[in-house]
Amino acid sequence: xxxxxxxxxxxxxxxxxxxxxxxxLTLGGALLAIVIAxxxxxxxxxxxxxxxxxxRAFIEFFRGTSLVVxxxxxxxxxxxxxxxxxxxxxxxxxxxxxxxxxxAEVVRGSINSVPTGQWEATTALSLSKTQRMRRIIFxxxxxxxxxxxxxxxxxxxxGTAIVSFITLADLTYHTEQLRQxxxxxxxxxxxxxxxxxxxxxLTLMMNGLEVQAKHKLGRGDSxxxxxxxxxxxxxxxxxxxxx
Amino acid sequence: xxxTTEPETVPAPATAATVPAIKFENVEKRFGDNVVLKDLxxxxxxxxxxxxxxxxxxxxxxxxxxxxxLEDLSGGFIYIDGEPLTHEERGxxxxxxxxxxxxxxxxxxxxxxxxFNLFPxxxxxxxxxxxxxxxxxxxxxxxxxxxMELLESVGLPDKADAHPLELSGGQQQRVxxxxxxxxxxxxxxxxxxTSALDPEIVGEVLGILRHIAATTDITMLxxxxxxxxxxxxxxxVMMFDGGKVVEEATPEVMFTNxxxxxxxxxxxxxxxxxxxxxxxx
Numbered sequence: 001x002x003x004x005x006x007x008x009x010x011x012x013x014x015x016x017x018x019x020x021x022x023x024x025l026t027l028g029g030a031l032l033a034i035v036i037a038x039x040x041x042x043x044x045x046x047x048x049x050x051x052x053x054x055x056r057a058f059i060e061f062f063r064g065t066s067l068v069v070x071x072x073x074x075x076x077x078x079x080x081x082x083x084x085x086x087x088x089x090x091x092x093x094x095x096x097x098x099x100x101x102x103x104a105e106v107v108r109g110s111i112n113s114v115p116t117g118q119w120e121a122t123t124a125l126s127l128s129k130t131q132r133m134r135r136i137i138f139x140x141x142x143x144x145x146x147x148x149x150x151x152x153x154x155x156x157x158x159g160t161a162i163v164s165f166i167t168l169a170d171l172t173y174h175t176e177q178l179r180q181x182x183x184x185x186x187x188x189x190x191x192x193x194x195x196x197x198x199x200x201x202l203t204l205m206m207n208g209l210e211v212q213a214k215h216k217l218g219r220g221d222s223x224x225x226x227x228x229x230x231x232x233x234x235x236x237x238x239x240x241x242x243x
Numbered sequence: 244x245x246x247t248t249e250p251e252t253v254p255a256p257a258t259a260a261t262v263p264a265i266k267f268e269n270v271e272k273r274f275g276d277n278v279v280l281k282d283l284x285x286x287x288x289x290x291x292x293x294x295x296x297x298x299x300x301x302x303x304x305x306x307x308x309x310x311x312x313l314e315d316l317s318g319g320f321i322y323i324d325g326e327p328l329t330h331e332e333r334g335x336x337x338x339x340x341x342x343x344x345x346x347x348x349x350x351x352x353x354x355x356x357x358x359f360n361l362f363p364x365x366x367x368x369x370x371x372x373x374x375x376x377x378x379x380x381x382x383x384x385x386x387x388x389x390x391m392e393l394l395e396s397v398g399l400p401d402k403a404d405a406h407p408l409e410l411s412g413g414q415q416q417r418v419x420x421x422x423x424x425x426x427x428x429x430x431x432x433x434x435x436x437t438s439a440l441d442p443e444i445v446g447e448v449l450g451i452l453r454h455i456a457a458t459t460d461i462t463m464l465x466x467x468x469x470x471x472x473x474x475x476x477x478x479x480v481m482m483f484d485g486g487k488v489v490e491e492a493t494p495e496v497m498f499t500n501x502x503x504x505x506x507x508x509x510x511x512x513x514x515x516x517x518x519x520x521x522x523x524x
Contacts, residue, residue: 120313121360125374125426126350135373139364217363218408 007181008190011174018174019194025091025160025170026202030153032096033103040100041107042133055104062101068162070094075166091163099156103149110145111137143213150206154199161195171195262325264289264430264462265310271318272305272486279305280486283319289429292456292463294473294494297483298509303466306483307432310464311354312345323348323430350378353428357435359415361407361422367394368403371422379426386425393421397451413444417451424455431455433465437472445469452476470514474498482506 008015043055062070074090085093114137122132164173171194179187208223215222263286272280279302287293295303308314309321312329320337321328328348330339361370371393372386381389394400397417399410407415416436423431433452437445449472456463456476467473473480473494480497482490482505490503498514501507 117356117358117360118362120311121356121362123313123349124311124352124354124356124423126346126378127374128346128378131377135377136362136364140362218406219363 004182004186007178008186011178011181014169014177015171015174015190015194018169018171019198021088021163021168022157022160022171022198024088025095025163025168026153026157028088028092029095029099029156029160032092033098033100033152033156034149036096036100037103037107040104041111044104044108045111059101059104062097063105067094067098067159068165070098071163071166087163087166087168090166091160091168095156095159099152099159103145103152106145106148106152107141110141110148113144114140140217143210143217143219146206146210146213150203150210153202153206157199157202158195262289263287263322264291264324265464266322266325267306267319268322269319270309270316270321272302272309272314273317278486280309283486283488285481285488285491287462287464289462290460291479292465292477293479293481294465294467294477295481295483296467296470296473296497296509296513297489301483302486303483304434307354307434307464307466310430311352311432312349323351350426351429352432353423353426353430354432354434355416355419355423355436357438359407359412359419359439361415361418363407365407366403367399367405367407367410367418370407370418371425374422375425390421390425393424394418396454397421398447411444412440413447416440416448420448420451420455428461430462430464433463433467435466435468437467437469468513470498470510482509484509 040055040059043051044059046052046055071090071094074085074093075087078085078090111133118136118140119132122136127136160170161172163170164176172191175187175191175194178190208227211220211226212223214220220226265287267283267285270280270283271278283302283306295306297303305314309316310323310328316329318337320330320332326348327340329345330337332338361367362373365373368387368390371390372381372383375381375386375389376383391400391403394403397420399414399417399421402410402414402418407418410418416439420436436452437448440448449469452472453476455461463476465473465477477494480492480494481488482497482501482503484505490497490501490506492501497506498510501510
């Protein structure tokens with residue numbers, strides 16, 4: 001066992017680097033995903049049949065194709081077509097497009113879940129469609145979409161493990177290396193713990209966002225008040241939904 | 244194309260006094276196969292306070308929602324100050340107006356809802372100044388000053404920074420009234436504004452509306468089950484049944500000597516339950 005920890009200590013700088021890659025992919029992918037999700041989620045609600053069709057097709061395509069195949073396509077096929085993208089860009093693109101398509105449905109669903117009375121009040125006050133969405137509907141939908149977005153964020157973190165297929169030396173890649181110096185149980189055990197800790201930190205951060213968003217809508221304490229107590233009450237719900 | 248337009252379909256150039264604030268012309272509203280309003284014609288003069296009464300499903304709330312453009316008009320025309328609201332007749336055809344044109348007219352109309360519908364992502368003050376600032380282009384200072392006046396007049400000057408959900412139902416409805424008035428509407432639509440409130444609080448909201456009715460010349464179209472309020476505030480009552488006007492009269496006549504059998508049975512049913520309350524209020 002001591003030998004294992006010695007090997008771990010030796011591998012630590014590389015694992016640390018891998019962790020950086022994993023986090024960069026997760027955060028980069030998440031940022032791209034949320035932008036795509038909002039654009040497509042809003043687009044899928046348009047009256048314009050053509051634009052709505054494009055958005056729907058986009059969502060269905062990226063939801064309906066495998067992430068691994070998408071990554072391979074970006075990394076191995078695009079260069080043949082003359083588009084040579086760095087592995088990291090391919091990874092972020094693949095993750096962002098794939099999860100963005102899923103999250104677009106979350107955005108769309110949450111927007112549709114804002115009570116009719118809120119929409120009607122904006123009409124009664126003559127707000128424009130843009131004002132209505134930006135100032136009234138979206139801020140309310142945001143609080144509704146956070147729990148589902150948290151789920152997808154955790155999924156994405158774990159989904160980054162496949163990028164070693166496109167030559168990126170992420171956390172999984174380096175723990176795989178560690179396995180050669182130690183044993184299967186130890187290396188994958190270390191890997192499990194690191195992913196879990198990362199996922200838990202992300203969950204806590206998203207819970208913080210949710211508490212804040214709900215507080216803005218007049219439901220529940222502020223983040224500061226919540227932190228001064230024990231754990232946020234939303235933790236339970238978010239953990240229950242984790243895949 | 245030779246026009247054979249009938250004289251009354253052309254918005255006649257008339258003096259301000261004779262142009263009705265609201266005019267329904269052959270209005271039809273269908274929800275699928277269900278015809279809610281058919282061939283409905285009526286006018287509301289400027290400054291009128293008209294109460295619509297009738298059983299649920301008679302189409303009275305639909306009328307308010309049509310005026311607020313919350314429902315699509317299936318047929319006919321609605322004119323506000325003589326100008327078409329959503330559709331107009333162009334070259335003998337019924338054409339829907341563009342969003343911009345509709346908005347220009349819509350700005351003159353305000354509505355208070357049964358469920359208040361305050362924006363929960365904003366404070367009370369922000370709720371009130373939202374549209375004046377972003378639709379009418381008032382400065383924040385100007386809109387805030389006016390909002391504070393309005394909050395004063397609805398008895399909630401200390402609630403400006405409160406969150407809507409911290410308020411009682413009656414207080415929320417008073418904020419909603421202030422929010423509608425902040426747009427300086429020419430027409431105010433009140434859709435069962437006390438139906439969601441505890442009986443104890445109904446009085447405070449109606450008191451404020453009575454005050455507004457007494458101190459402004461806003462045209463009001465009211466749907467309510469509060470017959471005493473209808474009697475105090477309105478100068479005209481219209482009884483609806485099955486999407487048609489069954490009877491129309493001053494409140495005095497309507498509530499003491501209704502002519503139509505349907506009105507009699509409706510008022511008997513409604514006032515029979517509410518007689519005690521009317522006596523005490």
